[in-house]
Amino acid sequence: MTAVRTIHPLDELTSSEHSEIVKLIYKTFGQDIWFKAVQRIEPPKSQLAPILDALSDGKDVQNVMSKGPSRRAEVIFTNKKTAHIHTCVIDIRSLRVEKHEEIMSNHKPPLDxxxxxxxxxxxxxxxxxxxxxxxxxxxxxxxxxxxxxxxxxxxxxxxxxxxxxxxxxxxxxxxxxxxxxxxxxxxxxxxxxxxxxxxxxxxxxxxxxxxxxxxxxxxxxxxxxxxFQPYEYMPHLQQDYKCRPDLKPLQVIQPEGASFKINGREIFWQKWSMRISWNVREGLVLHDIRYEKRPVFYRLSVSEMTVPYGDPRPPLHRKQAFDLGDAGAGVTANSLHLGCDCLGEVHYFDGAIALPDGSQLIQKNVVCCHEQDMGIGMKHTNYRTENSFITRDRQLVLQTIITVANYEYIFIWYFDQAGAIHFETRATGVLSVAAIDQGKVSPYGNVVAPGVLATNHQHIFCLRIHPRIDGDGNTAIYEESVRMPFGTREEKDLNPKGTGFIVQKNMIDKEGFFDLNPLANRTFKIINTKKVNAVSQKPHGYKLHMPTTQLLLAHPDSVAAHRAPFAQHHIWITRHTDNDEDLYAAGKWTNQSRGKAGGLGDLVSREQSTEDQDIVMWACFGLTHNPRVEDFPIMPCESLMVSLKPADFFTRNPAMDVPTSNQATNASKLHHSEHSQFSCCKD
Known part of the structure; x- marks a missing residue:
């Protein structure tokens, strides 16, 4: 007897579910339809979290799933005659339209x-x-x-x-x-x-x-x-192209295979477990992230990015893309290729989107999962004995790449063995350009080829971080490192030589926005006040590490600024709701948006309590890209990294059991054979 596959609440729509939903939409709303999305709706957290906990605890899968929430789907389509957006919520089991809304002409659909x-x-x-x-x-x-x-x-x-x-x-x-x-x-x-x-x-x-x-x-x-002159990049089109002859192969070889295990959309690696999903807007989403079964984050995703350009002259003054809201990371994702985009022993995950006629397109290999050696993880040499302790920094990599017309964005999630999660974004591809008269230059960009002006612009990203640090009910705080006072006699009694500094903690008790301050080393944490570290006597937490990058340069009174309030501050703290519009930093409908409704500006205006609550942290960072000639014709990757690191979550470094690095395992070779065969790594 063939076993029936149990559908997890976060599994994407099956092909049969997708097909039946499309038939229902046509039957209900007629044939003048252009489909934009047909996708599973995430269950409310109040219903989903207990299921995730039960599965993590090893409860019977069939029994747990039988008590799960009903599967529902979202359908977004436009009417070809009116160009209006329609959204529907479908109960999948009963094939019934639970809710239908026609979004009037003040909102425009995403492109495809x-x-x-x-x-x-x-x-x-x-x-x-x-x-x-x-x-x-x-x-x-x-x-x-x-x-x-x-x-x-x-x-x-x-x-x-x-x-x-x-x-x-x-x-x-x-x-x-x-x-x-x-x-x-x-x-x-x-x-x-x-x-x-x-x-x-x-x-x-x-x-x-x-x-x-x-x-x-x-x-x-x-x-x-x-x-104009040719600036070809494809080898077969470059005149007199000669490949560099002195670059030797560098291969990633794992003779015993990969260290991760895959079960459907679930990944297990080095005490980490997580589940991934895929949708039209955000592309790759990470769910139920745990370390040794301890919940750490409920959901991680790239919520939005905006790319405003700095040329004030019409019509280029309107150039401001919202690459997730206007297009979608799921729609624009690349199919990744073995040996090119991802190296080593690679596992690929597919995605799926709806074509304009509603049929389902399976997107092959849109996410790659593999391991990377990131260099030394930790090291100490006892100078008395000259004995070294050293480990390599092995990390799990989840990568997806999107192409939005001229630009590429590489989104990479890394998980390390010391309990940290890192997100890296790399911008590459082709600069968006305009014509410029011969011999002229412009303050609004840089001439990168004869007659070609590459305009100054920004890429501002927003990560949505939904924590579950050792359980529900978390709090956000920020800490600042400040010098101790050194004026009065009493102050000098405590700080006699003026060298002291302390950490000041500030509780964030309601929804709002905040900015980084490198002069005070302002650092944001998410803590669980109900769980106290036995060593430090501080709450269990995770700390956000991110670069202090420039925020939106458009004037605060401009339409561009009103459309992207998230890009005007580094950190936002909100209360979670199960309204899907709360997933999007710039609101659900960004195409030709006017900044009048939706997004983080609206969310924080509620000013709800955030102390010991189900909170969301939004981290905003970006690149101000003033182009170089060297960025043309194809731009070398520009990279930014954000990290979420345990802060008093463990009672010691959790990576102390990682095998030490040794030559027997690594099988490195000397470049010149006449050199000594000495290895500092003891077998």
Missing amino acids: VFMLISLEEKILSHPATFEALEQLGLPKDTPICADPWIYGSDEFGNEPAYFSFLMHMRPPGAKGDKDAFHYSYPLPFVPVWDVLQDTVARVDWVYTGDDADGMKHTWKEEYNAGL
């Missing part, structure tokens, strides 16, 4: 690649595009391409559903090769597409002058398509 490909074809054949080419003195049949760009917002009032397109010429001599690099051939016009009217609403022209030209369109006299 299928829509953009369709619109690009229309843009390239539209008379308005041919007319713009003629104004530039270019033939109508000039090979061109159109990069889709979210329209953005520059007014607080409502506007139609628009898309912008950044135009480029195809490189001469590319002979139709679609991998040819078009970003070194920018065209100074931006068609604006009206989604509902299905036509070009207007063509905006880009300012191509320098600071002295101000708001004067100089392209009419100065545009010179002959200025």
Whole structure:
């Protein structure tokens, strides 16, 4: 008899569930539908957490699951005739629409690649595009391409559903090769597409002058398509390409296999356990993270990122992407390739999204799981005996990569053997560029190729950290390292030489926002006041380590700032609710948002108590990217790291049982054989 697979409450929709839901939507709402998402809804924490605890305790799976919450799904679709968004909640077991809401025209749906490909074809054949080419003195049949760009917002009032397109010429001599690099051939016009009217609403022209030209369109006299040069990156397109001959292979070999174990979507590694899931908006989500079965974090995800650009001249002043809200990390995820994106012994997880017609697309290999050696984990040498204690820093890696038109973002979660979790984001890909007149420079960016201006911009990320530090009911605090006073006689009695400093603790008792302060070493912690460390007599906790990066540069009164309140402060603390809109730092609907509703600004306005509560910490950090010539044509990775480290959670370093490093296991080789075979690592 074949065993029936038990469905975990966090498992994504099965293909049959997906299919039945789509049939229900068509039957209920007709055929004029463009699907944006068909996905499982996470059960309320009050229902899910007891199930997770029971499973962690080894209770009977079938018995636990039989008492679980009913499975529900969210469907997001647009009506092709009105362009309005519709959302539905579906009870999967009964195949019943529990809730339906039509989101009116003040909100716009997220984009999808299928829509953009369709619109690009229309843009390239539209008379308005041919007319713009003629104004530039270019033939109508000039090979061109159109990069889709979210329209953005520059007014607080409502506007139609628009898309912008950044135009480029195809490189001469590319002979139709679609991998040819078009970003070194920018065209100074931006068609604006009206989604509902299905036509070009207007063509905006880009300012191509320098600071002295101000708001004067100089392209009419100065545009010179002959200025551009090829900047190919694909080896087969580079002229006289020669691969470096002196780079030897470096292989990651694990002769006994990987140290992790996989059970469906659950991962076990070095005392860690966790479950992953996948959705259209956030992509990779981590759930029920435990160390030696002790709950640490309930849910970790990338909530949002915004990419505002610094050129104030229309129409480029509207360039502000919300790559998760506007597009979705799930929709834009890469299929990762063995030996390229991830090395060593790799396990891949698939994802799934809905195509416009509702059919399910299985996304192969969107998450890779493997191990990395990150160098020395810890070391001490007894100078009296010269004996060393040394371990390697082995880490578990969960990685996903998204491509949002020109840019790539690599999102990596690391788990180490000392109880810490690290999140790294790497930005790479191609700079978003505009045309600039020959011989001119601009304060709004850097000339990276002849006639090509790469605009100054920011990438500001927001992590959503939902803790469960040794159980429910957590509190956020921040600590500052401050010098002791050294003025009065009493103060000098306590600090006689003026060298003392102490740590001041500040309880965060209600929802709000905070900023890092490197001058005070301001550090944020999440603690469980009900669990006290036997050694330090302090509450069990985890500490957030993150770089003090620049926040949003757009003026606080600007539409851009109102659309991204999360990007104006480093840390936000809120109370958890099971409303799915509370998952998103900039609100649920970011496409052409006006900053009037949703997101962290609204959440903290509740000012609810956060002491010994079910809290969420939001960590915001970013890159202010003022481009270099060396960032073109493909940008080397720019990296940022955030860490969550145990702080009085254990009674000693939990990695003391990690095997010491030794040559017998590592099998390293000397580069020159005539050198001594001495090894500092004792077998």
